[in-house]
Amino acid sequence: AQTVTQSQPEMSVQEAETVTLSCTYDTSENNYYLFWYKQPPSRQMILVIRQEAYKQQNATENRFSVNFQKAAKSFSLKISDSQLGDTAMYFCAFTLNNAGNMLTFGGGTRLMVKP
């Protein structure tokens, strides 16, 4: 079974600064996907970024990038130039490389961006 751990229950950052959210996971599989989802108070789970385990290059989406360390089973999210709208819960999630597999989520990190 796969597990996902987010060790930071809460974090805060000043607007325009950079913050990194941590995620570790445990699996015996070699082919999988990792995701970061954002969940604002509206409850809508929004995809932020996705990483395929077979790709060595770290994924980047505008201000969001990841540091994927496969051997260490670590998948951190870096948010650059933080904006007030980034305030939300952030969840790290894992799924096997097989369409139809369930997502396994971490417990989440509550991020507060301060003006």
Place this chain on the structure above:
Amino acid sequence: GAGVSQTPSNKVTEKGKYVELRCDPISGHTALYWYRQSLGQGPEFLIYFQGTGAADDSGLPNDRFFAVRPEGSVSTLKIQRTERGDSAVYLCASSPGTSGVTQYFGPGTRLTVL
């Protein structure tokens, strides 16, 4: 295009009652998932449909929970004899199925059992 929609947005019921929660996936998505999110926690998997059939229902907590997807599109999660511990946000997600693993979520239904 339209995203995943869920109705109702909020549902308040009394202990012992029956409830139905509806999910309308993204058009063309063959895979549909239900998750349950308790307060302050990450979502937990309940059930997965590929087309009309439940391909994996290993996350359903007990036989009071049941889900259907009769025409391979809209799905209904049914909870019988509700208990206070069933209070949570129920999230639905869909994905293209065999052509993609990324899941897209609806806004969820907040169920409160009094």
